[in-house]
Amino acid sequence: MKYKAIFISICLVLTSCTLNTVSSKKTIPYSSKGFAYIYQENDFKNKILKIKLDNSKLQISHNKLSSNVMMKIINPKTNDSILIKNYKKTDFPDYYKVLITKKVAEKLKIDPKLPLVEVIEIKKNKSFVAKKAKIYNEEKKISSNAPVTSVQISNISKNNNNKKKISDVRIYIMIGTFYSEETAVFLRKRIIKQVPKYNNKKLKIIKKSNKKIDLISGPYSSIDLMKNDYAKLKKFGFEELDITINE
Numbered sequence: 001m002k003y004k005a006i007f008i009s010i011c012l013v014l015t016s017c018t019l020n021t022v023s024s025k026k027t028i029p030y031s032s033k034g035f036a037y038i039y040q041e042n043d044f045k046n047k048i049l050k051i052k053l054d055n056s057k058l059q060i061s062h063n064k065l066s067s068n069v070m071m072k073i074i075n076p077k078t079n080d081s082i083l084i085k086n087y088k089k090t091d092f093p094d095y096y097k098v099l100i101t102k103k104v105a106e107k108l109k110i111d112p113k114l115p116l117v118e119v120i121e122i123k124k125n126k127s128f129v130a131k132k133a134k135i136y137n138e139e140k141k142i143s144s145n146a147p148v149t150s151v152q153i154s155n156i157s158k159n160n161n162n163k164k165k166i167s168d169v170r171i172y173i174m175i176g177t178f179y180s181e182e183t184a185v186f187l188r189k190r191i192i193k194q195v196p197k198y199n200n201k202k203l204k205i206i207k208k209s210n211k212k213i214d215l216i217s218g219p220y221s222s223i224d225l226m227k228n229d230y231a232k233l234k235k236f237g238f239e240e241l242d243i244t245i246n247e
Helices: 041-045 102-107 181-194 223-236
Strands: 031-038 060-062 070-075 080-085 096-100 116-121 171-178 203-209 212-220 242-245
Touching: 031 102, 060 070, 070 096, 080 102, 096 116, 171 181, 171 223, 181 203, 181 212, 181 223, 212 223
Parallel strands: 031 096, 031 242
Antiparallel strands: 031 116, 060 096, 070 080, 070 116, 171 212, 171 242, 203 212
16 A cells, blocks of 8 residues: 555445455455446557457456456346456556456446446365354544545446446445545545545435445546546545446
């Protein structure tokens, strides 16, 4: 974790909660949910991407995990999944969670207009466990200068209306889930104060229960509209930000 400020990990309180930090000493596999970058040859030719993939093959590339690391890629909308090794580690815009070929997208039945995926690392020599590790530690007191190091996804809505058009879908950045509303309010104020030109109307606090308060940013009607705010939050100090939609 490369921060100049003092670090504090805020432990989240979802019933299933995974820290998304990547470290050689980690015990919890990498897990994140957001959008897939579907490979296009022109992106490589125009040097947007540094790696060349073959769209006729099942290939993926990740920007945090090393080559040959086994991963499970899931389409959360259809539950289609694939077990596949990371072809190579490479850079790509970090609001995407994984780079995939068109063949992978087709196999997972991913909608190119809204390519939502879940990415889970499968540890070597260990069986894949579908349920993520549970963390029940209460959040620590936040330092006035400390960024949050990790967040976890939460469903914004359980609306099962499958007829909803892409234009009706709303995208959210999940900033965090907390035990106390006071903590969520504190962090919201910090973002408004310290992140330049952030639209404070986008920052919402949703009380799910007495011990489950979400801080989210949104809604956004497209990935493009989400990008700027995502980049601002990353620059502020968030290590991993998950994305969710309200379908």
